[in-house]
Every structure is written in C-alpha cells, then in structure tokens.
Amino acid sequence: xxxxxxxxxxxxxxxxxxxxxxxxxxxxxxxxxxxxxxxxxxxxxxxxxxxxxxxxxxxxxxxxxxxxxxxxxxxxxxxxxxxxxxxxxxxxxxxxxxxxxxxxxxxxxxxxxxxxxxxxxxxxxxxxxxxxxxxxxxxxxxxxxxxxxxxxxxxxxxxxxxxxxxxxxxxxxxxxxxxxxxxxxxxxxxxxxxxxxxxxxxxxxxxxxxxxxxxxxxxxxxxxxxxxxxxxxxxxxxxxxxxxxxxxxxxxxxxxxxxxxxxxxxxxxxxxxxxxxxxxxxxxxxxxxxxxxxxxxxxxxxxxxxxxxxxxxxxxxxxxxxxxxxxxxxxxxxxxxxxxxxxxxxxxxxxxxxxxxxxxxxxxxxxxxxxxxxxxxxxxxxxxxxxxxxxxxxxxxxxxxxxxxxxxxxxxxx
Ligand SMILES: *Cc1c(COP(=O)(O)O)cnc(C)c1O
Numbered sequence: 001x002x003x004x005x006x007x008x009x010x011x012x013x014x015x016x017x018x019x020x021x022x023x024x025x026x027x028x029x030x031x032x033x034x035x036x037x038x039x040x041x042x043x044x045x046x047x048x049x050x051x052x053x054x055x056x057x058x059x060x061x062x063x064x065x066x067x068x069x070x071x072x073x074x075x076x077x078x079x080x081x082x083x084x085x086x087x088x089x090x091x092x093x094x095x096x097x098x099x100x101x102x103x104x105x106x107x108x109x110x111x112x113x114x115x116x117x118x119x120x121x122x123x124x125x126x127x128x129x130x131x132x133x134x135x136x137x138x139x140x141x142x143x144x145x146x147x148x149x150x151x152x153x154x155x156x157x158x159x160x161x162x163x164x165x166x167x168x169x170x171x172x173x174x175x176x177x178x179x180x181x182x183x184x185x186x187x188x189x190x191x192x193x194x195x196x197x198x199x200x201x202x203x204x205x206x207x208x209x210x211x212x213x214x215x216x217x218x219x220x221x222x223x224x225x226x227x228x229x230x231x232x233x234x235x236x237x238x239x240x241x242x243x244x245x246x247x248x249x250x251x252x253x254x255x256x257x258x259x260x261x262x263x264x265x266x267x268x269x270x271x272x273x274x275x276x277x278x279x280x281x282x283x284x285x286x287x288x289x290x291x292x293x294x295x296x297x298x299x300x301x302x303x304x305x306x307x308x309x310x311x312x313x314x315x316x317x318x319x320x321x322x323x324x325x326x327x328x329x330x331x332x333x334x335x336x337x338x339x340x341x342x343x344x345x346x347x348x349x350x351x352x353x354x355x356x357x358x359x360x361x362x363x364x365x366x367x368x369x370x371x372x373x374x375x376x377x378x379x380x381x382x383x384x385x386x387x388x389x390x391x392x393x394x395x396x397x398x399x400x401x402x403x404x405x406x407x408x409x410x411x412x413x414x
Contacts, residue, residue, distance in 0.1 A: 014035055018284070027287050027304050029386065031389060031394075037070055056235075059088065059275070112136055115140055122147070145192050157204070175216060182224055196220060202239050214262050218262055306348075320367065323363045342379060
C-alpha cells in the first residue's frame with residue numbers, strides 16, 4: 001500500500017501528513033485515499049477488459065456518499081442490501097441501471113422503490129421472495145429483472161462469521177433446488193429471468209473456492225440453457241480478500257484469468273460485487289493515545305478510538321496493523337491497544353511492539369472497509385469524522401457527530 005507511507009519520518013496519506021489532519025479535524029477520524037480507491041477499482045475493472053462485465057461495488061463495505069460518488073464517476077455499479085443503501089446510492093449519483101439488490105429480507109417497500117427506479121437486477125434468495133416480488137411488481141404494472149443467488153456449498157476457508165456459501169448458512173438457495181425455482185420463475189408474469197448470482201463469503205485469500213463455486217454456477221447455466229431458460233448474466237459476487245498482515249492475496253489478474261477460462265465461449269455478461277478489495281486498504285483510522293497504563297501482566301495503551309469505531313477486532317478477532325504516526329526511537333514495549341468502551345472485548349490490537357508516549361498518534365491500517373460502516377454510538381460515543389485525501393488536499397466527507405445529535409430523536413415521558 002503506497003497511499004499511506006512515511007515522509008521525513010512521519011506517516012502521510014498521499015501528500016498530507018496525518019498529524020496535520022489530526023490537528024485540524026481531531027481524533028478519532030477515518031482518512032481515505034482517493035488515489036487508492038480509484039486504483040483498486042481500475043485494477044479490477046481492467047483485469048476483465050475485453051469481456052462484457054460490470055463491477056458492482058458492495059457498498060455495505062463503506063457507504064460514505066463521497067466514496068460511492070467517486071466510484072460512480074468511474075462507471076462502477078453498486079450491490080445494495082437495503083432500501084437505505086439504495087437511497088444512498090441514488091443520492092451519490094449512481095445509475096439505477098447499474099444497481100443489483102442482494103439480501104435475504106427485502107421488504108415490499110424496498111422492492112417497490114427499486115422497481116420504480118428501474119434497477120438492473122434483484123438477487124433473490126428464497127422461493128417466497130420470488131412470489132412476493134412477482135406480486136409487488138404486478139401491483140405496479142412492472143416486470144422485475146431477477147437472478148437467484150445459489151448456494152454452491154463451498155467452504156471459502158475464512159472466518160465462520162463471514163462464510164456465506166455453505167449449506168448451513170442462511171444465504172441463497174440450495175443449488176439442487178435452483179432448477180425448479182428457475183422453471184417456476186420462467187412461468188410468472190411479473191418477473192423476467194436475467195441471471196444467476198452467488199457470493200460465498202468474505203476475505204477469501206485463495207482462488208480455489210471462487211473457482212469451485214463459479215464452475216458449479218456455470219454448470220447450472222448450461223443446464224438451464226438446455227431447458228430453454230437462457231441467462232444474460234452471471235454474478236460471481238465479491239469476497240476477494242486483502243492483505244491485513246502478511247496474507248497471500250488473490251491478484252485480480254489471476255482471478256480474471258481463472259474466471260475467463262471458466263466462462264469459455266459462453267456469451268454471458270459477468271457481474272462482480274467486490275467490497276473490501278476496493279476500499280479496505282484505502283483507509284486508516286487515526287487515533288490518539290490518551291493514557292499509558294503499564295502493568296505487571298500487561299501494558300495497556302488506552303486510545304480515543306474504540307470498538308464502536310472499529311468493531312472488526314472484537315467481532316472477528318481481526319488483525320489490523322498499528323503504526324505510530326511519528327515513530328520514536330526509544331526502547332519499545334509490548335502494548336495492548338484498547339479503547340475507552342466498557343467491554344473487555346474493546347480492543348483494537350493485542351501485543352504490539354511500540355515505543356509510545358501519551359499524546360502520540362497511531363494509525364490503524366486497512367480500516368477502509370467494514371469499519372465506519374459498522375460503527376455505532378455504543379457508550380454514547382459520537383461517530384468519527386471521515387476525510388478523503390486527494391493529493392495535497394484534504395476533504396471532510398463526514399462531519400464528526402455532535403453529542404446532542406445522539407439523543408435528538410428521543411423523548412421524555414409526559
Ligand atoms: C458483503 C457482500 C459482498 C462484498 O463482500 P466483500 O468481501 O467485501 O467483497 C458482495 N456481495 C454480497 C451479496 C455481500 O453480502
């Protein structure tokens with residue numbers, strides 16, 4: 001990752017010193033690099049040059065309007081999982097014709113809004129959802145474009161909380177039930193069968209699970225085609241992992257070569273739903289050391305960011321690199337980097353070897369995906385500010401929440 005690098009001994013985002021951002025905007029805050037986001041998108045998109053395809057950013061990874069808008073400007077589409085994300089995408093300038101709608105629990109109102117806007121496809125996850133959408137579309141005089149999310153029963157070998165393509169997961173329909181559902185859909189008046197969809201999990205660092213799942217989906221495409229149900233697209237989901245520590249990750253070019261080989265001569269448009277890989281390494285969480293609390297057993301560095309800002313360590317035991325913004329040259333100690341929230345699970349990193357002093361700034365790396373998006377107000381902590389650095393310029397893209405906003409919608413009893 002070159003967007004965040006040391007310049008004259010101080011960590012910078014592109015051409016801006018992180019210390020100057022902290023001084024101006026306070027901590028904790030998220031800092032994203034525009035160049036890193038754009039490069040990640042272009043690298044993935046270019047890997048499929050020459051093949052009809054559409055990249056639909058899974059905006060649940062980071063749904064800040066500025067980031068969604070940056071990607072929309074590059075021609076990126078979007079994978080949404082709620083009416084809220086649909087509204088965000090439209091507010092950020094997304095083209096509805098480049099939106100696919102995933103998720104196991106779409107409501108009537110969400111379906112209706114997406115139909116009115118004319119989205120590209122509904123990725124359906126159950127037989128009931130098919131009947132439901134057919135009814136909603138009928139009541140609006142529309143025909144809903146659909147695909148089924150099939151569950152290929154492939155182990156993505158990632159954290160169990162982010163595996164989605166196993167039989168025991170709530171997602172998708174069993175591949176063995178797909179044929180009969182497609183037949184049923186083909187006979188319904190208010191849906192139009194367009195494609196097939198899958199997404200087997202997140203932070204997948206090996207190519208094999210992707211290929212195994214994709215080849216099962218391609219097989220199904222061929223069986224459907226033999227029955228006269230011709231699909232226009234295959235949506236291979238997201239899930240490509242990023243490097244947090246020292247993981248060997250999948251190069252987009254290798255992924256593209258493997259998928260192109262599986263596609264063969266079929267005239268299907270390819271859809272992808274990458275989330276983490278487009279934004280994960282394009283952001284850091286900037287935080288300040290409040291207190292150092294050395295102890296007989298463990299040394300604690302208490303910082304002003306917490307699990308409400310970055311939940312991944314507490315939720316998945318995730319590992320994030322922690323860097324001193326201005327590293328000191330004294331003897332290091334082993335620190336537990338923890339936040340102020342009243343939970344023992346409130347840690348950002350364990351056992352980091354650093355030379356720290358109170359007031360120091362730390363950057364928690366790879367905090368562009370599933371960080372701010374998963375943040376909360378637990379302990380009545382206002383959500384952090386978000387900034388995008390573009391060369392030498394810093395743009396505030398989300399104001400730090402004010403404490404009063406946290407209870408503005410609450411009422412006392414009479
Ligand atoms: C979360 C999600 C994605 C994106 O996953 P990443 O691991 O961030 O690439 C794509 N598709 C669906 C349906 C998802 O739920």
